[in-house]
Amino acid sequence: MSVTKKEWNGLIVLLILITLVLAAPGVYKKLHPYKLVNPNGFDEAAARLPKMDADTTKLNNVKLFLFDPNHLPDTAWQKLGLNEHQITTIKNYEAKGGRFYNKADLKKIYAISSDDYKRLAPYINLPEKSNYTAKTNAVVDINTTDTIKLTQIGGIGNGFATRIIRYRDRLGGFCKKEQLKEIYGIDSAMYLDIAPFIKIDARKISKININHPDKDRLLVFPYLTYKQKNAIVEYRNQHGDYTQLSDLKNIPIIDDGILRKIEPYISFK
Known part of the structure; x- marks a missing residue:
């Protein structure tokens, strides 16, 4: 069988490509030899990292003092060793009507770790156990009640009670419970919690x-x-x-x- 010049040239090119593919790994190893890892390098790198006990050192320099966590200024929280994120979380909790009635309530704040609580607990100027007026969960007429009675419903603090009364005054009274969800901060979950303890006398609406x-x-x-x-x-x-x-x-x-x-x-x- 005869081979044309064109076929012969193609065969030569193919053989060259195969040779290059087979030789490539060896050439790469010669050009990029393996480098042994220097274990001392890890120690050098670690030495350049921030010390893990930096926060501990900072807390050791904090001078704790007796404090009431309710509406405590940001600067006071900072002096107690809390960071900006923790302080913001506490302020958001208070803005939504949250209040600290006893020491353990501070543990409700997810940003406060167990270590933070153990450190601060001896200085919290609140009772160990709740001795405030218990939540009675009595049913109240939302068109005639005041903030004090509203705060006796579980889930409603001073902040929410004030918002409810203010919105009631703007409306002239509530005609149905669902209007509570129009108030900032009262979502569907909270509404379901408090609705059973709310009643409405629509005759009290001011038209x-x-x-x-x-x-x-x-x-x-x-x-x-x-x-x-x-x-x-x-x-x-x-x-x-x-x-x-x-x-x-x-x-x-x-x-x-x-x-x-x-x-x-x-x-x-």
Whole structure:
């Protein structure tokens, strides 16, 4: 069988490629010889790392003092050896209505380690065990109650109680329990916890006379925007008093969804 010149050249190229592939590992080893690891290098590297006991040294220099953790200033927490993350976590807990009633309550803060608690516990100026008024979980009428009675419900601290009362005053009263979820910080989980201890007397709702509204009351009413409130007043000035809720449908920026929300709070005389 005869071989053409073109086939012969292809065969030679193929043989060269095979030779290069087989020789490549050996050439690589000669160009990049293995280097033995110097075990002393680990010690040198470790010496350059920050000392593991740096935090311990810092805490040893902290001078502890008696303190009440409730609303303690950031600077005081810093003097007690807490870092910025821990302090922020505590402040967020308080902002959501959290309060420390006894020493063990500080352990509720996930950023406080068991070591931190052991270090701080002897200086916390609170009782070892809770001796504050127990949560009675009595059912309260949210339209007539005060902050003191609200805080007797498990899960509601002073912060949440204040927010609930303020929102109730803006509304004029609650017409259903679900409105509690409109308050900042009350999520679905918290709502389910407190709802069984809430009742509502809708007869206690303070309504807005849409024809002669209290300007201050109308201004803070949360279910209408400023433009909608202004439009209601202007339309009445131009067309006379409203006689029924459907009259408000004549205002383009008032839809059925808004009417359903404001209906329990509107009167016409």
